[in-house]
Amino acid sequence: MTGLVLLLICVLLISLSVWLFQRGLRQAGTDRVLERLSDGQPVAQEPNGSWIALERMFQRAGLGLLTMLIMPPLLLRVYIAWRYQRRVQRMIEQLPQLLDHSVRSLKSGRTLADAVLGAIDSTEAPLKEAMSRIQRNVQMGVSLPESVSDFAEFYERDEFRLFALGLKVNHRYGGNASELLENLIKMIREREQGARQLKAMTGETRMTAYVLAGLPIAMVGYFLMVNPGYLMSMWNDGTGRYLLLAAAALDITGTFVMWRMLRSI
Template sequence: MATDTIHYPPITPQPGFADIVRDDVTYTTGETHTTSDRVNGWFERLVIQSGLEMSPMMLLALCALSGLALGGAMFVFQENILSTTFATIIGLIVPVLVTMFLRSRRQSQILRQMPEMIGELARAARTGRSLEQCFEIVADDTPAPLGTEMRLCDRRMRMGISLPKAIEPLPERTGVVSLNVLVTALSVHHQTGGDLITVLERLQATIRDRITFLGRLKTATSASRATAILMLILPPAILMFFIIRDAEYFTNLMASGWGWWMTLAAVVLQLLGTIWVLRILQSSKRT
């Protein structure tokens, strides 16, 4: 029984178009290490790595609209300035928290897709095709979200950009550390040659072991992470409960001198604790 075979022609780069391929517009120059530059860079990477097809300015607009909506609803409900301010701050933060959740879920999906993708790349390399052809085949067969990023790299190669330059943004765009190893392996092979199949098979086994280790680590630290998240959420939730229950609660608290200073100290300590806990959680779940 005859079967149809898909023939992939060699990728013909178009060097004439390479000059018109521009870099992505960024909101941080990368030339300084100021706090504003780091915050802008973090916010921009958050939007790109989350997979949301929107600009950072659009996310900022959503934060502003969310803050206005929640703050306006609280003002209509209680007609209290302090509670309205508190609700507005929560509304400003909610879109950022949702984007962080989407980024984490997308990174986990990409990491789970990597072993199968690398295995398929090794099988394609066994057929004697060039590295560019193998990358094109795997990019077409890999589902989103990893396939979306690979097809973007494939389009860059078709515009005349070399393979190392085309795949260089992959780790930055996804935030997946394991992709650094894949990008390095493909770039070195493209420049110097070598046994690509053996390298890919070993890399596939390494990433599978890493996924297994991360799963065991997540299971072993689940109780600690849940406790840390509860400690972050509980203080603002208790304050919000008392504000909704009694609109004058926060006003009476801020009316006295000791209440104002105690509240200020609690906010500062809560912010410091939040930053510290988030750093610990982030370092323990690197992909």
Template sequence: MRIRAGSQAKTGMAEEKETKGIDYQTWEFTGREYLEIAGISLGIAAAVNLLCYRAWWACIAVVPVGIVCFHTYRKNRIQRRKEELYDSFRDLIAWMHTALRSGYSMENAVLEAAGQLEQSLGKENILVQELRRMRHKMMISVPVEQLFQDLAVRSRIDDIATFASVLVIAKRTGGNVCEIFQNTWDIFCTRIDTMREIRAGVSSRRFEQNIMSVVPFGILGYVQLSFPEFLSVMYGNVIGVFFMSGCLAVYLAAWVLGKKILDIEF
């Protein structure tokens, strides 16, 4: 009975998630991800303790390091999922435009585009999953423009919100939908291509920042291995603790500033 109740509860949660859709501002961690973050946090905390303090009380550094790793991992996963959704959205508009020119209605154009996207991008693509959910909703007579408005609210991507607004206006006014989609697709192509170029340029800078973030610890480790007596005076005394803490504070401030400069938000 307990096993059956537990399975029913999991099924109910899955159905509720399918009904509400994905919240693109959150990320649900798996057990494996928790273990990975814990291992990375322990490794970083051990390295900081070994290179900067060499004291048992410095083991408490694993707590703030774990919080930072948890937050950074969550932010990166959310950003990657939104990038996948954003990059796939241009293909959706292109297929919808082609279907509308072929005489499909708006609803059937969405279904046709969903099938084409599933063939080209695969079932695991995040937008394909969204379109599969839209198809189920359309079967119970939910308006297609309402579904795209819901996606815009959950994703908080301005271009998707703009597309949803254009869709609402096109449905209400009954204008030339094909021409509206052609103009919208042209604008989206320009914006998405520009965003891809920016991300490509920033990715190399992020790689450089990651390398530079490791360099100070590498230099410190090299000095400790090559000239251990040179830094021995920095351990086991109050002055050394304050000096190393100040260096770490400056390092963390530079790391946070670099992250903020290279962040690209939709």
């Protein structure tokens, strides 16, 4: 029983370190994108309470709150984070197509609002489902730039914030909207290409972190299957317990250091 508890603790700690590492990799290279456009950029609003924050987290992942009653909270939190990242990445991949459709509509003589709303109707899930939030706000009388700003802050991605910022600048100062959207398409695609290059360049470091995080779990599982008495004798001994805990702490520290190295790129 004690061995199972030890294995569970190791799995939870290593899972947390891997999640932190992957989160840092996704955020690498994106912090400085909006520095030159910081003037007038929408400011994220903090949720008013823990229940609102939880509801917002479920909505961003495309799930309902009833799922909480089915899955354990810890596994559910990991699943929601994974589901959100996969869903929002698919939405970002669809965004250039939506902008391209808007550009064609603008060149055919339609207004910017009609072009964007028409492009939302022509896109596919999950972007269409997510941007129905924009359509509802516009139908309620909110301006298109403010509606897109609300959408961008809800999903907290720089690509959506750039889109909202471009609409706000065009709404306030005018200009060629089609050229603005074309430049935004180019910027998003360049960022995607840069992210792929960064992933290729950091592949060795990521693989090292995966091995570092997975090796202790594999070793503990091996000893529990082959010779559980050996591991339990270490755990029941004061010095052995100290060594096991120190090894787990060193492993988590090493994974965290690698995550910070990738985060600083």
